Amino acid sequence: MxxxxxxxxxxxxxxxxRRNPERTLExxxxxxxxxxxxxxxxxxxxxxxxxxxxxxLDEHSDWKAVPLNVRERSMGxxxxxxxxRKSAEIVDCGAIHLPALEPRGAVVADxxxxxxxxxxxxxHLDLLGLWRxxxxxxxxxxxxxxxxxxxxxxxxxxxxxxARSGCLRDFGxxxxxAPTGPSFHARRPVGRLDRIMxxxxxxxxxxxxxxxxxxxxxxxHLPVWAVVxxx
Numbered sequence: 001m002x003x004x005x006x007x008x009x010x011x012x013x014x015x016x017x018r019r020n021p022e023r024t025l026e027x028x029x030x031x032x033x034x035x036x037x038x039x040x041x042x043x044x045x046x047x048x049x050x051x052x053x054x055x056x057l058d059e060h061s062d063w064k065a066v067p068l069n070v071r072e073r074s075m076g077x078x079x080x081x082x083x084x085r086k087s088a089e090i091v092d093c094g095a096i097h098l099p100a101l102e103p104r105g106a107v108v109a110d111x112x113x114x115x116x117x118x119x120x121x122x123x124h125l126d127l128l129g130l131w132r133x134x135x136x137x138x139x140x141x142x143x144x145x146x147x148x149x150x151x152x153x154x155x156x157x158x159x160x161x162x163a164r165s166g167c168l169r170d171f172g173x174x175x176x177x178a179p180t181g182p183s184f185h186a187r188r189p190v191g192r193l194d195r196i197m198x199x200x201x202x203x204x205x206x207x208x209x210x211x212x213x214x215x216x217x218x219x220x221h222l223p224v225w226a227v228v229x230x231x
Contacts, residue, residue, distance in 0.1 A: 001205060001229045002113055005033035006155035006194050008124070008221035011040045011079075012051040015187055015217055021051050023218045025061060031210050031225055034085050034113055036063065037122030037155035041081040042074045050075035062086055066093045066109045078105035080122045080156070088113050096142050098135040100126055106139055110150060116230060119146075123156035129166050132159060136167035140174070151201035151230065157221065158195050171197050178207040180224040186216050196226045203231040 007028070012021045028036060042048045048071050057063055063083040065075050067090070075081040077095040084090065089112040096106040106123040121139060125132045143152060154175060160166050163177060171177065175197040182189040189209065198204060207226035215222050 001227050002035065002116070002118065003033040003225060003227050004035050004153055004155060004196055005031045005210070005223050005225040006037045006122070006157075006196055007223035008039040008157040008194060008219060009041060009051065010219040010221065011043055013219070015220060019051075020218070021056060023214065025052060025056060027210070027212070027215045027218045027223060028063070028083075029061065030212055030214060031223055033225060034088070035111060035118070035120055035153070036083040037120065038076065038081040038083065039122070039124040039157045040079045041076045042079050047071070048074045057083070066090055066107070068093060068095060068107055070095055077107050078103050078124070080105060080107045080124055082107055082109050082120055082122050084109070084111050085113070091117055096121070096139060098138050100131055100135065101128070102126070104135060106156070108142070117150055119150040119152040121152065121154040123154065123158070125156070125158050125160070125167060127159050129160070132167040133170060136170040140170065152199040153202070153228070154197040156195065157193055159193055161191055161193070163192070168195070175199055176204060178204055178226045180207045180226065181209040183209050183222040183224050184220065186220050186222050189222055194221055194224045196224055198226070198228055201231055202228045204228055
């Protein structure tokens with residue numbers, strides 16, 4: 001079985017308006033997922049520096065960042081990053097360019113965990129519904145064009161409040177959307193903005209929202225998680 005998580009870490013800024021990367025890492029350690037999709041993992045301005053630096057991950061966690069190599073001092077692409085176990089093999093990775101009015105992107109990695117190679121897509125979609133649907137179509141087109149199909153997980157902050165319309169309907173045509181529950185706002189979660197979606201080759205065993213005391217302080221989003229296995 002593989003445990004997955006998605007977390008909009010808000011650049012390490014908590015609900016107390018303080019930036020504290022160690023607190024973010026504490027939440028990730030509580031979840032203890034094999035693969036984590038992060039949103040807002042880099043600072044927004046200037047050189048877009050990573051918030052969870054390599055030293056912090058190396059010394060205080062069991063994860064490594066997928067090396068997207070888009071910006072020298074960033075962990076991800078437009079804030080999207082993927083963490084995997086240090087024991088995992090990264091078979092391939094890259095950035096997905098999305099149509100957008102403001103900078104938006106997605107990231108993809110093929111990760112070997114044991115004997116299984118899993119394709120992971122992390123995303124943070126637009127605030128506007130029309131652009132979210134265009135971005136969803138771009139991600140689905142990227143998957144359709146892949147030379148080698150693989151069991152696939154898509155995770156991220158979709159900024160969509162309804163599963164019955166918009167981009168979630170587009171994704172839901174071919175992917176199962178895990179019923180993880182509301183994750184925003186962290187202090188009083190009512191919005192199901194953060195999602196985990198799995199392809200038919202995978203079976204959902206369990207899922208939920210991580211709502212610990214630390215998670216309620218570390219970001220304005222709560223992390224969502226799911227456990228999957230090969231169907």
